[in-house]
Amino acid sequence: MNTASINEDGASGTASGSGAEPRWLTDREQRVWRSYVHATMLLEDHLDRQLQRDAGMPHIYYGLLVQLSQAPRRRMRMTELAKGAKITRSRLSHAVARLEKNGWVRREDCPSDKRGQNAYLTDEGFEVLRRSAPGHVEAVRQAMFDRLTPEQVDQLGSIMRVVADALEPSDPNADLPWLR
Template sequence: MSGVSGDDAGEVPRWLDEDEMAAWLPLIRVVQELPQAIDRRLREEAGITHTYYAMLANLAAAPDRRLTMGELARLTTTSPSRLTHAVAVLEERGWVTKRSCPSDRRSQYAVLTDEGRALLERIAPGHVAQVRELVFDRLTRAQVHALADVAAALVAPADVLGAG
């Protein structure tokens, strides 16, 4: 096989077994198709992506409806530059404002406005209904618990996943 370095030349690839492939292939479809379906509906209803919705929802759940830009980026797994652009778009629409952090001049807060909260209150029921339809209505209670365990196990090494 070309492209194999000298260190890896003697190693035999550890292929996925039948059970792992049976889990992996459907997971790939879910990872690709679920965000697309959610994005499509949110774009139709509110003209936003799921990433923007996640930003607004995280702000709504935060104390005083505000988070530092760094914390919001971490919670939404968004790069700082992408977050800056997204918050600018959300600001233009009147759903978020930025405020300086009084204790750290280098930090800024993203703050959910009343208009942003009203938007969430309007679109959240449809979003939750879609999530139920696409995910939770298809699972037993035991599968929901298993999904929570699997998701937690996969998210736990977030630094590893992000390292590529």
């Protein structure tokens, strides 16, 4: 499936519709794109199910607990947590509400900024993490690291860093410094 594929004019050269002629993907690029979309979707589904089964939460929620577990005093400002997980504050709000119901996370007012909230990992939450971590690494290994050569692991790292850097929702004017 996916992407362009409405490349009805065969090749790639001349002018036709409104605006400039789109730069369609080559066959090779289309194949890579399809593999990428399928692999990422299969892997995310796989990990979601694995964690839902073994830890009672989806992959993203697990990632939030991990992040908290590594923070000083196991607590973090909501916004920092959201940035670290690459999700919106709204999504995080809903997520933390759910994790709070489970007793795995709690909120507290931030002393230095009255608007702020800290989320912190409870002992119970830490325990869930400790129990489910081995199964999760194993799943990640089996799906990815055990199947790739060390060179491929490095390549994947470089590639994903490029993609992430391109999309990091930093200040949208970051590359338009002359605008302010």
